[in-house]
Amino acid sequence: MPTPRALPCHPAGRIIAAIALQILALTLAAQPSTAAADRASTDPVVIRIDNFTFGPQTLTVAPGTRVTWINGDDIPHTVVAQNKFFRSKTLDTDDRFTVTFQVPGKYAYFCSLHPHMTGTVVVKGPTD
Amino acid sequence: MPDHESPDEPGRTSRRGALECMIWAGTGLLWSLEGGLPSAVGLTRALAADKPAAPFTFLQISDSHVGFNKPANPDALGTLREAVARIRQLPEKPAFIIHTGDISHLSKDREFDDADQILRETGLPLFFVPGEHDLLDDERGRSYLDRYGKGSRGAGWYSFDRQGVHFIGLVNVVDLKAGGLGNLGADQLDWLERDVAGLASSTPVVVFAHIPLWTVYPEWGWGTQDGARVLATLKRFGSVTVLNGHIHQIIQKVEGNVAFHTARSTAFPQPAPGTAPSPGPMKVPAGELRGVLGITSVSLVRGSEPLAIIDTPLAG
Numbered sequence: 001m002p003t004p005r006a007l008p009c010h011p012a013g014r015i016i017a018a019i020a021l022q023i024l025a026l027t028l029a030a031q032p033s034t035a036a037a038d039r040a041s042t043d044p045v046v047i048r049i050d051n052f053t054f055g056p057q058t059l060t061v062a063p064g065t066r067v068t069w070i071n072g073d074d075i076p077h078t079v080v081a082q083n084k085f086f087r088s089k090t091l092d093t094d095d096r097f098t099v100t101f102q103v104p105g106k107y108a109y110f111c112s113l114h115p116h117m118t119g120t121v122v123v124k125g126p127t128d
Numbered sequence: 129m130p131d132h133e134s135p136d137e138p139g140r141t142s143r144r145g146a147l148e149c150m151i152w153a154g155t156g157l158l159w160s161l162e163g164g165l166p167s168a169v170g171l172t173r174a175l176a177a178d179k180p181a182a183p184f185t186f187l188q189i190s191d192s193h194v195g196f197n198k199p200a201n202p203d204a205l206g207t208l209r210e211a212v213a214r215i216r217q218l219p220e221k222p223a224f225i226i227h228t229g230d231i232s233h234l235s236k237d238r239e240f241d242d243a244d245q246i247l248r249e250t251g252l253p254l255f256f257v258p259g260e261h262d263l264l265d266d267e268r269g270r271s272y273l274d275r276y277g278k279g280s281r282g283a284g285w286y287s288f289d290r291q292g293v294h295f296i297g298l299v300n301v302v303d304l305k306a307g308g309l310g311n312l313g314a315d316q317l318d319w320l321e322r323d324v325a326g327l328a329s330s331t332p333v334v335v336f337a338h339i340p341l342w343t344v345y346p347e348w349g350w351g352t353q354d355g356a357r358v359l360a361t362l363k364r365f366g367s368v369t370v371l372n373g374h375i376h377q378i379i380q381k382v383e384g385n386v387a388f389h390t391a392r393s394t395a396f397p398q399p400a401p402g403t404a405p406s407p408g409p410m411k412v413p414a415g416e417l418r419g420v421l422g423i424t425s426v427s428l429v430r431g432s433e434p435l436a437i438i439d440t441p442l443a444g
Contacts, residue, residue, distance in 0.1 A: 051406035052348070074198040074409045076234060076264065082306050090264040092234060093198065110306035113260045116349040118307050 046070055047119065049077050049091070049111075054119035061101060063123055068098040077117065082108045184291045187215060187225045187252075188336070190373030191393030193261065194243040195233035200409030201417055204233070204395035208246050210418075211394045215250050223290060225252050228373035228391060229259030229301070229338030231276075240275055258284055259338040259374060260301040269302065285316050287323050294327055296320065298337040300352045310339030310352035317357050329364045336371040342381075342388050345401035350375050359386060375407070 042064040048055045050072040061067060069079045071091040079088040079097050085107060088097035101107065104125035111117040189211060196204040215225070227247070232239035247254055256276040263269040273284055280286040283299040298320070300310035324333070335341065341358055343351035352358075362368045368386040376393035377400065396409040396417075404410070 052408065053406065073406075074200065076261070080306075089266075090234060108306065112304055113264075114349050115304040115306055115308045116347070 042066075044068060047121075048072055049079075049117075052077075052111075052114055052117055054109075054111075054117060057118070058120045058122065060122040060124060063102050063104060063125075064100065065123070066098055066100045067121060068096050070094065070096050076113065077111045078113055079109055080112045082110065087112075184293075185220055185222045186290075187222045188228060188371050188391050189215075189225060189394060190228040190338075190391040191230040191259065191376055191395055192227070192243055193230050193233040193393065193395035194246075195236060195239035196395050196409070198396075198409055200396040200411045205242055205246070207418075208243065208394045212246050212249050215252075222252060225250060225254050226295075226297075226336050226371065227254060227256045228336050228371060229257050230261040230373065230393075231256065231259070233261055233395075235262055235264035235271055237271070240271065244275070255288070255295070255297060256284075257297045257299055257337055258301055260304075263301060281319060282313075282316055285319065293332045293334055294324070296323065296333065296335045298335060298341070298358070300337045300339045300341070300355070305353075308353050309343070309346060309349055310337075310341075310355070312337075312352060312354050312358065317354060317361070320358060321361050324361060324365075327365075330366055332367040332369070333362055333365045334369045334371065335362070338372065339374045340372040340379075340388070340390055341370050342383075344375060344379055344390070348401065348407045350401065350407070362386070375401075 042062050044066040045059060045061055045068070047059060047067060047069045049069055052073065052075075054069070059067065069088070069091070071077050071093060074093055076090045076092050076095075078090055079086070081087065086099045086109075090113075091097055099121075101121060101123045104123045107121040107123065109119055109121070192208045192211075193204045194208060201207060215222075225247070231243045258269065258272045258276070262272045265271040269283060273280070277284045280297075283302040285297055285299050287294060287296045289295070298312060298316060300312050302311065303313060304311050327333075335358065337352070339352055340350055341352045341355035343355075345351070359368075363384075366385055370386060370388045372388070372390045373393070375390050376396065376398040378390060378392055379401075380387070380389045382388070397412065398407050399410050
């Protein structure tokens, strides 16, 4: 399996975000878990890109979940967060892109080559 | 009528046979400027030259996707080579070629190199606009601009004049917005207004860009969200012809003084709007690929009549 690519495009932002994520992760770890089973699971999740569609289009995960997009189309696609938090390189057929989501929130993203392709990753907070 | 058909070489598919097969995804549009209605004829017909040559012709080719090697066409380089061979057979040499983007499949140097080498064999001047597949390098378009952007502005737009016709190359594949369509942006649209400001309204205008400038099928992203501003800017002109690629099939319409036309690809066909779950390379049964690749020629004619484009398939 290819090595997952690094996440945000701005190195400075990446470092700050990484630190923030670490702090948050520690904070979360220190709290008693009130999350339901599905949200507590941080098993890796795959979003397929097939027929110019992200599937599932909306994915809800617990903090700390690794999400991997796999392009199944014969046309390249990209995965780009609308808030610029992450941006993949061009994904040719069967290429993958992985992001580990730590911070709760909604991450809307799209394919910058085919912008009608959109999706959302929802990262649940501890009290959600 | 002179027969320009070259004799078959032993063991090779005849040129005409191959040509007649290349119907749907063809990439060459032969334009001529005469003085009346523009019309498109299949390249077989153009090769047969059964009517007097027009005074001014140019070609449009599109979506060569050099580097594409998936089942829909394992050899996109080969089909581009075939298209170029057809162009070289034209009895009347076109003045130049316009390539409406997706020269490469993944913007790799090797892909651009291969495309350039083959296209150079036409011996004709070439004008380009980028498709989204040409801007996939790490610097998002630097590679394209270094190769093809000389004398252009912004992301690669420009204009030029030939034979009294004003040609405008636009870029609508940059900075696309989530949920949106093709995008030109304010800078380019402002430039366009200034570019045509001094032109007489009688000047024929040809606009070319990769993604259709009008809305073909928004569900598949086949349109340009600020394309209407282009049309508004060009409204006063008596003859406007819009040439696009991207959708790998011929779709055309006429609206007032504006004739819209999308070209076939030299690489692979795509489904007609809404006839499949999604756009993308359409695999056709073995042996029929060249039946869905083709070259189409179009004649553009100057005159007071509204523009119209008639497209004739090669086998028609």
